Each structure stands twice: as C-alpha cells, then as structure tokens.
Amino acid sequence: MRGTESIVVDYTLNDPPTAVWRALTEPELLAQWLMKNDIQPVVGHKFTFREQPQGDWDGIVYCEILEANPPHKLVYSWQGGSEKDGANTPRLDTVVTWTLTPTAAGGTLLHLAHEGFRSDDYAFEVIGQGWRSMLTAEKMTRILSTVTH
Numbered sequence: 001m002r003g004t005e006s007i008v009v010d011y012t013l014n015d016p017p018t019a020v021w022r023a024l025t026e027p028e029l030l031a032q033w034l035m036k037n038d039i040q041p042v043v044g045h046k047f048t049f050r051e052q053p054q055g056d057w058d059g060i061v062y063c064e065i066l067e068a069n070p071p072h073k074l075v076y077s078w079q080g081g082s083e084k085d086g087a088n089t090p091r092l093d094t095v096v097t098w099t100l101t102p103t104a105a106g107g108t109l110l111h112l113a114h115e116g117f118r119s120d121d122y123a124f125e126v127i128g129q130g131w132r133s134m135l136t137a138e139k140m141t142r143i144l145s146t147v148t149h
Helices: 017-025 027-033 122-134 137-144
Strands: 005-013 046-050 060-069 073-080 092-102 108-117
Touching: 005 122, 005 137, 017 027, 017 073, 017 092, 017 108, 017 137, 027 137, 108 122
Parallel strands: none
Antiparallel strands: 005 108, 046 060, 060 073, 073 092, 092 108
C-alpha cells in the first residue's frame, strides 16, 4: 500500500452482526447510507460504488473483495480519483476493512479501518469526514429496522 495514514472509526449499533453484515453487503441496503453499488461479498468480486461526479473525480470507486468472513469481517480495495496532475482528487489505492464484533447486549461493535492514504491527501480529510458522518448509529438503526434478523 502506498500510504501510511488510516481512517479509523468505531460504531456501536443495537442490531446483531448478521443484520449489520447485510447492511454492508446487500447493494440496496448499502446504497441507503453510502453509494449505489453492485457489491457481492465473494472474494475476487470486482464492484463499483457510483456517485455524482465532482471536479476531476468521475464519481466511480473501483473495488474488489479481498476477504469475506460473514458476519465477522469484510475487506475490499478502494480505488478511484483522478490521474490528472494537480487534481483535487488524486488517485487513491486504499483498503477498507470492516470488523463486526458482537456486544454483550446483542448489538454490534462495527470497526472501520480505511488504510493507505498519504497524510497530504485531500481525500484523507474528506473521506474521513464522510465515514464519520455518513454512517451513524441512528441512520443504521433506521436502515436495519426494515431488515429481518
């Protein structure tokens, strides 16, 4: 991996790991809190996240499932950005790891580690803010209220 900086966030959720796993791996549920996608939790599956293009960024994040251990751990590559010199969104080659740990109360401690940023990457700051705001316990609770556990 090219960088040394990581975004690390922990979420405490009331739902069990099996339900949280679904919110991470079912395209319709994942799109409700992140981006449109065609994820399948199968090692080697290549998929994309799609968003409205912004500036030099074409709105596509290219991913590949590197590890899938339901409902405990999901790892995928996260690549995107622009190849243009001086672009506001330089090319990223990072890895996202989700770890799901059951809590004593029947919920889930959801740990995110998004690794491989350079500390001077604009994306490090922007994506970090996104991870901290896009997935909140309240938002996940709303999404998972529609899921059968």
